[in-house]
Amino acid sequence: MIKDRKSSARTTREAADWLDRLDTPPHETEELEAFSAWRADPENRAEYERLEDIKRAMATMRDDPDMREAAAEALQRGVTRRKRYSPLARRPRWLVGGLVAACLVATIGAFALRMPTYSTRVGETFSATLEDGSHVQLNTDSAVRVRYSAGQRRIELLRGQALFQVAHNAQRPFIVSAGNTQVRALGTRFDVRKIGDDVRVVLVQGSVEVSDPAVRPAPWRLKAGQSLALPRTASGATTPTTVDTPSATSWTTGNLTFQGVPLSEAVAELNRYSRDKIVLAPGVPADRLVTGVFPAGEQGDFIAAVSSIFDLKSVRKSNGDLELQPQGPTSG
The missing domain is CATH 3.55.50.30 (Phage tail protein beta-alpha-beta fold)
Structure with missing residues (x-):
């Protein structure tokens, strides 16, 4: 057991080292070959991708309103704790700063755990059941980030295509964002595709509301069997069309x-x-x-x-x- 923990810690250190080295180009051919050989080990590859996901989550959370609020609360907790315990106020400034930083790290870590990212490579598909019982199925070369809170269930389609089977909960709307486009559902089954800046929504079952303020102020409401394509050149005249849903979602089979x-x-x-x-x-x-x-x-x-x-x-x-x-x- 101790050996396993040491091995896991070593893998994490190595993954973090590679992540840092590859983040500062240029790279020599020998270095890239060494990384490729190290990453060929499934355990190394999994740990490297886990740290990549955390890094991406940290980057995207910098300007996130919820993250800023949580960070402010963490800082306030540090200040309050410093005032409450007077001996702490007489301790070195670096120690106080360290405690506040620890609060921030813990807060960011909690957010990262609440924001899992699922992704596939070219030729892969992947299915997952989310914490509320909803299901997501990813197509080839796709990625989603899950952001659930008490008031809503939000998923960001970063790239590619995903089919969503939404568990009904009127108190927690289910929202999928793809660039400027948002798809809002309560209990339904629908497919969202994002290739570059082009977005397409296919409704298989139920009803959804699609909004894109950059195209028109009023949302579109789709019925089962309808599709809405929003290319980068879309205009307010864009309208839903009837589509054969088994064909449009045949990739799931x-x-x-x-x-x-x-x-x-x-x-x-x-x-x-x-x-x-x-x-x-x-x-x-x-x-x-x-x-x-x-x-x-x-x-x-x-x-x-x-x-x-x-x-x-x-x-x-x-x-x-x-x-x-x-x-x-x-x-x-």
């Missing part, structure tokens, strides 16, 4: 469903699930429509289908990407 989607859009969607990308060469009919169901993260079936339909061939590039090219004229 490991598939991608396309119904009359331009080839270029289908390729862009499939590329989200793989580090090796599909590239359309000049001359490929990028606006031709694609319909079909394909496994997410597996390019073979998709490439075989579109190559047959549109008379294409695939060529593996030196960087691992697959380029779809028009078939050359056959010689007689």
Whole structure:
């Protein structure tokens, strides 16, 4: 047991050291190779990512109103404690400052624990049950930060896509923010996607209220089976549209469903699930429509289908990407 604790402490120290070293570029090739070798150990990798999450949470909490209020309370507790116990007032200033700093650290630590971050890498999915019984399912290359308080349940979609199954609680609204867009629900099931500055909301069940003050002052109210797309160029004329929800959320079952989607859009969607990308060469009919169901993260079936339909061939590039090219004229 003591050996395990020592090993865990050593891993934490090493992870903290790497986090600090990599935060100050430039980096030599040998250093990056050493980090890659160290991070190959699953325990090292998990601890490094845990410290990364804490660091990100600390950075985002600097300007957070709740954090500022909690920090002020922690400072006040330190001042009150110093006044209450007169011997403390005669102790060295550095000791008093240390006690106040300890209050701040404890407060920040409590906030970090209340703000878990869940994330996935390219090609991964992840599901979690939150403290209130709500469920969140993350798609490929996605991240959310959970911020629950007594009065509301707030989740920030940092990137990617997530499906939410919300436990009903009228006294604690469930709010998902994605950039400037907010989705408010009481008890429902909906999908939110954030790629860059573009946001899309798909309502599977129940009702939600979507607001984006940068687009228009009044919120949109969606019904089950509706979708609202808010691209960065969105205007107040943006309106909800009817959508096939099983197709829009098919990623939760490991598939991608396309119904009359331009080839270029289908390729862009499939590329989200793989580090090796599909590239359309000049001359490929990028606006031709694609319909079909394909496994997410597996390019073979998709490439075989579109190559047959549109008379294409695939060529593996030196960087691992697959380029779809028009078939050359056959010689007689």
